[in-house]
Amino acid sequence: MGRKSDARGEEVTVSDLKGIYALWYREVKVFQRERSRVVSSIINPLLWLLIIGGGLGSVLSFGGVNYQSFIYPGVLVQAALFSAVFFGVYIVWDKKIDFLKEVLVSPMSRTSIFIGKILGGSTDTLLQSFILLIVGYLFEATGILTGITFSLLSVALSIVFLVMTTIGLVSIGLIIGSQMESPEGFQLVVSFLIFPMFFLSGALFPIENLPGWLSPFVMFNPATYSVDGLRGTLVGLNRFSLGLDFLVITAFSVVMILIGTYAFRKMRL
Amino acid sequence: MHIIETRNLTKRFNSLTAVDNLSLQIEEGEIFGLLGPNGAGKTTTLMMLTTLIPPTSGTAIINGFDIVKAPDQVRKSIGIVFQDPSSDETLTGYENLKLHGLLYDMDNELREQRIQEVLTLVELTERQHDAVKKYSGGMRRRLELARGLMHHPKILFLDEPTLGLDPQTRGHIWVYVRKLAVEEHITIIITTHYMDEADRLCDRLAIVDQGKIVALGPPEKLKKDLGGDIIRLRGKNGQFEELRGLDFVKAVRSREGDVYITVKDASIHLQEVLNRVGKVDSVEVRPLTLEDVFLHYTGRAIRDGSPEGGWAEKAMHAGRR
Ligand SMILES: Nc1ncnc2c1ncn2[C@@H]1O[C@H](COP(=O)(O)OP(=O)(O)O)[C@@H](O)[C@H]1O
Numbered sequence A: 001m002g003r004k005s006d007a008r009g010e011e012v013t014v015s016d017l018k019g020i021y022a023l024w025y026r027e028v029k030v031f032q033r034e035r036s037r038v039v040s041s042i043i044n045p046l047l048w049l050l051i052i053g054g055g056l057g058s059v060l061s062f063g064g065v066n067y068q069s070f071i072y073p074g075v076l077v078q079a080a081l082f083s084a085v086f087f088g089v090y091i092v093w094d095k096k097i098d099f100l101k102e103v104l105v106s107p108m109s110r111t112s113i114f115i116g117k118i119l120g121g122s123t124d125t126l127l128q129s130f131i132l133l134i135v136g137y138l139f140e141a142t143g144i145l146t147g148i149t150f151s152l153l154s155v156a157l158s159i160v161f162l163v164m165t166t167i168g169l170v171s172i173g174l175i176i177g178s179q180m181e182s183p184e185g186f187q188l189v190v191s192f193l194i195f196p197m198f199f200l201s202g203a204l205f206p207i208e209n210l211p212g213w214l215s216p217f218v219m220f221n222p223a224t225y226s227v228d229g230l231r232g233t234l235v236g237l238n239r240f241s242l243g244l245d246f247l248v249i250t251a252f253s254v255v256m257i258l259i260g261t262y263a264f265r266k267m268r269l
Numbered sequence B: 001m002h003i004i005e006t007r008n009l010t011k012r013f014n015s016l017t018a019v020d021n022l023s024l025q026i027e028e029g030e031i032f033g034l035l036g037p038n039g040a041g042k043t044t045t046l047m048m049l050t051t052l053i054p055p056t057s058g059t060a061i062i063n064g065f066d067i068v069k070a071p072d073q074v075r076k077s078i079g080i081v082f083q084d085p086s087s088d089e090t091l092t093g094y095e096n097l098k099l100h101g102l103l104y105d106m107d108n109e110l111r112e113q114r115i116q117e118v119l120t121l122v123e124l125t126e127r128q129h130d131a132v133k134k135y136s137g138g139m140r141r142r143l144e145l146a147r148g149l150m151h152h153p154k155i156l157f158l159d160e161p162t163l164g165l166d167p168q169t170r171g172h173i174w175v176y177v178r179k180l181a182v183e184e185h186i187t188i189i190i191t192t193h194y195m196d197e198a199d200r201l202c203d204r205l206a207i208v209d210q211g212k213i214v215a216l217g218p219p220e221k222l223k224k225d226l227g228g229d230i231i232r233l234r235g236k237n238g239q240f241e242e243l244r245g246l247d248f249v250k251a252v253r254s255r256e257g258d259v260y261i262t263v264k265d266a267s268i269h270l271q272e273v274l275n276r277v278g279k280v281d282s283v284e285v286r287p288l289t290l291e292d293v294f295l296h297y298t299g300r301a302i303r304d305g306s307p308e309g310g311w312a313e314k315a316m317h318a319g320r321r
């Protein structure tokens, strides 16, 4: 600690572990108390699944599975995308109420603070993903959805994909949040990012159906690989190999963590 | 060794110099005040001392550590209560303190014990399991005060600790701060734009204006250096050159038909002053306040920033003591 000159929060030390836990503890407590946040984060994806999926399902089907089942993995990614990236807005709020100063003035390194925030945000998002997985299972069991494989293996693989995706997405939100002054500004920037990410991910239709000039955007979109991986796992329809999907998502998350650590170190009040 | 030493500490925001070559030394165990009007650079100074913003130039040594070279070590030595609320409203008072203990890597047993100790100190034990959003402004302030000292910092910074609180609550906070200084043996740096607060609470003061120290010393000494009392004569005009020559007269100012004469001790010298000036409509005597000290060094009143304004208000203040 403080070996280099201007060593401001370089490394994660054992003494930071409790602090990392503290940041996670806070998110979980707040999340528990703001139940409406949980409910609305579940309702939205369900509306997509039932209304869009149901409405278009009567005229559409891709790859031999019914349309609702086709978009179910896409809806999982969509839900994760919105809630994970929007988690970054809380850091903007923390700046406003000065809670961030309380954390920044503690002995914790900036890197540890970033890790604590990722854990907190990922827990929120993953909890929501688990609920959606359970809902999906119940829908499949009752015949509302058909053609989705819920086995131990497919669920475990889905969770792996969701965890890796969520970590990267929470990092994006935190990076943007660390640079923004106002919640409105954050909202604006994030909207410009997540809507294209969602629509160009293949969540709602096969990416082959998009005009060719969009294909670079599709290929550079990490959500594409999350959707592909989850769809391969749950519905058996994938364009890339699951291994490639996993590699791309992991690489994406690692890069985002690195950028995020840097952004937090440079973060100014 | 001084517990805090700033060396030409400077912060510029574009063209504005918020803190201008600040050099001062603070002794271990004292309650040191930074007194100045809004915008004087008090908060900016604390932000630099607590490593939250880097200085533009200069530095400070806190508890033996350089704020620029060893910010991590500095952060381990200090606690701070920010000017604006910085607790999480959704969490309870207890949870906010627990969070703090975790952030400072306190031993679990010690943490729980300390939480109850500081809650007792600020009399919030009963309300510890209520969400902070249900607290009053004063309670929230007390909670943050408790939090700031929970991890046994060597130095505690308080940024305008009674800003916006009612007089009764302010009085309470002063009592807590005094109690702290005695019971916890810590050095306390307090910023304020309240004269009475600086006067009552601080062992030593730096009066700051536009990022610079204009006067430094114990409140009593700052006042004594300028004189002891102010005599205000109504219905008199002129320069009273003969008064200026007297050794007990520190200053004579004429304004709006009134004359203000600063003397060492009005109880001794009032008669002589009256003898010399002749008949007046009325006389008012009051002890010199820090407000007068500020006015003397900056030519402006601390409250409104306008030159020599607010006498009525100041007189009222003086009368209250
Ligand atoms: N982040 C900032 N950017 C630009 N100017 C600032 C910033 N912070 C403070 N200032 C300016 O610096 C001066 C000192 O502010 P501050 O330290 O808050 O004063 P005080 O706490 O004594 O009221 C003010 O003129 C304020 O507007």
Ligand SMILES: [Mg+2]
Pocket (backbone or CB within 6 Å): B042, B043, B044, B083, B159, B160
């Ligand atoms: Mg201030």
